[in-house]
Amino acid sequence: MKKLLILGAGTSGTMMANHMHKVLPHQEWEISIVDQDETHYYQPGFLFLPFDLIKSKQLKKSIKKFIPEGVHLVHGTIDRIDKEHDQVFLENGMVLSYDILIIATGTHIAPEEIEGMLEDQWQESIFDFYTYKGAVNLRNKLRMWPGGKLVVHxxxxxxxxxxxxLEFAFLSDSYFLNKGIREKADITYVTPxxxxxTKPKATEALGHLLEQxxxxxxxxxxxxxVDTxxxxxxxxxxQEVAYDLLVTVPTNMGDEMVARSGMGxxxxxxxxxxxTLQTKIKDNIFAIGDxxxxxxxxxxxxxHFESEILTENIQRYIEGKELKKEFDGHTNCFVETGHGKALLIDFNYTQEPVRGVFPFSGVGPLSLLKETHMNHLGKLAFRWIYWNMLIQGKHIPFVTPTMSLAGKEIEESEQVES
Amino acid sequence: MSERTYAEINIDCNEEGYLTDLDQWNKDVAMDIAVEEGIELQEKHWEVLDYIQDQYRKEVPLTIRKIGKSGIVDIKTFYQLFPGGPLKKASRIAGIPKPVSCI
Structure with a gap:
C-alpha cells in the first residue's frame, strides 16, 4: 500500500481528504489526515459573532463528520516533518510514513509578536476576532460597550x-446605529x-465606503x-492612535511545526x-491554503480553487506526468458592508478586482465591486455551501478554479504583472 | 508610463515615479530621486538600497519585517533613514517597483 498523508483537517485538509479519496484507487492508496483539534469551525462566521448576527453553535461541527469513511483520521499534535525519511513525528510519539505529503496546517494569530499586545489588557480592552474564543469575548464586550474610541487595526x-x-469596521457602523449609540462611537481603521x-480599483471603492x-x-x-x-x-x-476598544488582527503566522521541520x-x-502547488522543499511534498x-x-x-488543481496535479505526479502550472491566484470574496448589503470581488495574480457581474456575463445575479442586497444574500448562503459542498470537495457550479474574464469590465491597462 | 530626468538622463518611470527598468538606475539617479524624497544618502542608506535591490533580483518579496531581520538595519533605524513610508521611499530610490502586499 502506498500512503498519502495530509497534515491539518481545516478547510484545505478536509477538502483534499474528500478529493483524494474519490480519485485514488482504494486498493493501492491509504489516506490519513492528522489534526490536533476535534472541532471544525466555520471561520467566516467569526466576523458575525461579535455583532450577535450568528449563534455560536452555528459555527461548530465535528471534524470527523467531514472526513470520508475509509480515510484514517489521526488525532494528535504534529511535532515535525522528517523530509529525508518521508516521515512525520507526532508529539505523542507516533511516527507516520508517507509517499506523498500534503501540508494544510493553515495560519494562526501571533499577538506575542507585538510588544504590549498579549499582556494584561488582552481580551479586556484589546480583542481579536480571528479565533472562536476571541470572537465570543468580543461579542460579550460589545453587548455592554457604551461607546468611545473603537480602533479596528x-x-x-x-x-x-x-x-x-474592513468588514468588521463596516458592521460596527451598522451595529452601533441599530443600538442608537453611533454618535457615541468614534470608529477608526488603522492599516499598514x-x-x-491593496488593489487600486477596490481601494477606491472601499475607501469611499469608509468615508460614507x-x-x-x-x-x-x-x-x-501597544501602550496599554x-x-x-x-x-x-x-505616529500614535488612541483607543478605548482595540480590535486588532495580530500578526498571522504559519504553524510552528513548519519552523520545527526547518522548512518555512x-x-x-x-x-x-x-x-503547481508543489513545495520547493521536496517533490513529494505539496502544500495548500493558508x-x-x-x-x-x-x-x-x-x-477551494487550489484544491481542484492540486487534486489533478497529485494524480499527474503519481503517473509521472508533468504538473500543470494552472493555479492563477483566483480569489472570490464577499465583502459585508453592513445594513444588509455586501459587495463581491473576484480577482487573481494579475487581474485586480473590477466592476461587472458574476458568475454569468450580462446576467449576474451578483454584482462585482458594488454594494447590493443580493450579494449579502450570497454571503449568507455561503455558510450552507461551505458545510454541504465546499469542504466535502464538491464542485461549485459555474465557478471555475481559474478566473474567468466574462462579465468583468476590463480596460487594457488593468492587467498587471504581480 | 512617463519619462523623468534624473542625473541629466531620461528615465522611464510609472505615474508614481517608480523606475520601470532597473538597468537605467545608477547611483547618481538614486541621489536625484532621494533629493525629491527629502533624503540625503549616507553610507547606511546605500547598504539598505543594495540589500533591497539584491532581494528584488532574487524575486524575494520585501516586507518591513524582512528588512528588520536582514541584519542591515532594525525597523526603527529604517524609519529614521527613510522617514514616512520607508519601504516605498527606499524602493523608489533603489529603482525597483513599489512593493505590494499581495492579497
Missing part, C-alpha cells in the same frame, strides 16, 4: 481573509497598507507596540510553487 500583512477587518485595500460611513482611515501605520497604560498604539514612525520562511509559511507562501489571499475560496 491590522498589525502586518499578510493576514487571513484580508477584507475581514497605503489605503483601504464616517469611519476614519489611518494608512501606512506599521505598529511597533495610555491606551494607544504606536508605530515605528512615532520568516512567518513559517511553506515555500510553494504558485502555479500554509503556503503564495502571493494570493489567504481565504477559503482560494483553498
Amino acid at each position: 491590522i498589525s502586518e500583512m499578510p493576514i487571513k481573509c484580508p477584507v475581514a477587518p 497598507m497605503s489605503g483601504a485595500f 460611513k464616517n469611519i476614519k482611515l489611518v494608512p501606512d501605520f506599521n505598529i511597533e507596540r 497604560e495610555n491606551n494607544k498604539i504606536i508605530d515605528y514612525g512615532g 520562511d520568516d512567518l513559517n509559511y511553506v515555500p510553494t510553487d504558485k502555479n 500554509a503556503t507562501d503564495l502571493p494570493a489571499s489567504k481565504a477559503g475560496s482560494v483553498a
Whole structure:
C-alpha cells in the first residue's frame, strides 16, 4: 500500500481528504489526515459573532463528520516533518510514513509578536476576532460597550481573509446605529497598507465606503507596540492612535511545526510553487491554503480553487506526468458592508478586482465591486455551501478554479504583472 | 508610463515615479530621486538600497519585517533613514517597483 498523508483537517485538509479519496484507487492508496483539534469551525462566521448576527453553535461541527469513511483520521499534535525519511513525528510519539505529503496546517494569530499586545489588557480592552474564543469575548464586550474610541487595526500583512477587518469596521457602523449609540462611537481603521485595500480599483471603492460611513482611515501605520497604560498604539514612525476598544488582527503566522521541520520562511509559511502547488522543499511534498507562501489571499475560496488543481496535479505526479502550472491566484470574496448589503470581488495574480457581474456575463445575479442586497444574500448562503459542498470537495457550479474574464469590465491597462 | 530626468538622463518611470527598468538606475539617479524624497544618502542608506535591490533580483518579496531581520538595519533605524513610508521611499530610490502586499 502506498500512503498519502495530509497534515491539518481545516478547510484545505478536509477538502483534499474528500478529493483524494474519490480519485485514488482504494486498493493501492491509504489516506490519513492528522489534526490536533476535534472541532471544525466555520471561520467566516467569526466576523458575525461579535455583532450577535450568528449563534455560536452555528459555527461548530465535528471534524470527523467531514472526513470520508475509509480515510484514517489521526488525532494528535504534529511535532515535525522528517523530509529525508518521508516521515512525520507526532508529539505523542507516533511516527507516520508517507509517499506523498500534503501540508494544510493553515495560519494562526501571533499577538506575542507585538510588544504590549498579549499582556494584561488582552481580551479586556484589546480583542481579536480571528479565533472562536476571541470572537465570543468580543461579542460579550460589545453587548455592554457604551461607546468611545473603537480602533479596528491590522498589525502586518499578510493576514487571513484580508477584507475581514474592513468588514468588521463596516458592521460596527451598522451595529452601533441599530443600538442608537453611533454618535457615541468614534470608529477608526488603522492599516499598514497605503489605503483601504491593496488593489487600486477596490481601494477606491472601499475607501469611499469608509468615508460614507464616517469611519476614519489611518494608512501606512506599521505598529511597533501597544501602550496599554495610555491606551494607544504606536508605530515605528512615532505616529500614535488612541483607543478605548482595540480590535486588532495580530500578526498571522504559519504553524510552528513548519519552523520545527526547518522548512518555512520568516512567518513559517511553506515555500510553494504558485502555479503547481508543489513545495520547493521536496517533490513529494505539496502544500495548500493558508500554509503556503503564495502571493494570493489567504481565504477559503482560494483553498477551494487550489484544491481542484492540486487534486489533478497529485494524480499527474503519481503517473509521472508533468504538473500543470494552472493555479492563477483566483480569489472570490464577499465583502459585508453592513445594513444588509455586501459587495463581491473576484480577482487573481494579475487581474485586480473590477466592476461587472458574476458568475454569468450580462446576467449576474451578483454584482462585482458594488454594494447590493443580493450579494449579502450570497454571503449568507455561503455558510450552507461551505458545510454541504465546499469542504466535502464538491464542485461549485459555474465557478471555475481559474478566473474567468466574462462579465468583468476590463480596460487594457488593468492587467498587471504581480 | 512617463519619462523623468534624473542625473541629466531620461528615465522611464510609472505615474508614481517608480523606475520601470532597473538597468537605467545608477547611483547618481538614486541621489536625484532621494533629493525629491527629502533624503540625503549616507553610507547606511546605500547598504539598505543594495540589500533591497539584491532581494528584488532574487524575486524575494520585501516586507518591513524582512528588512528588520536582514541584519542591515532594525525597523526603527529604517524609519529614521527613510522617514514616512520607508519601504516605498527606499524602493523608489533603489529603482525597483513599489512593493505590494499581495492579497
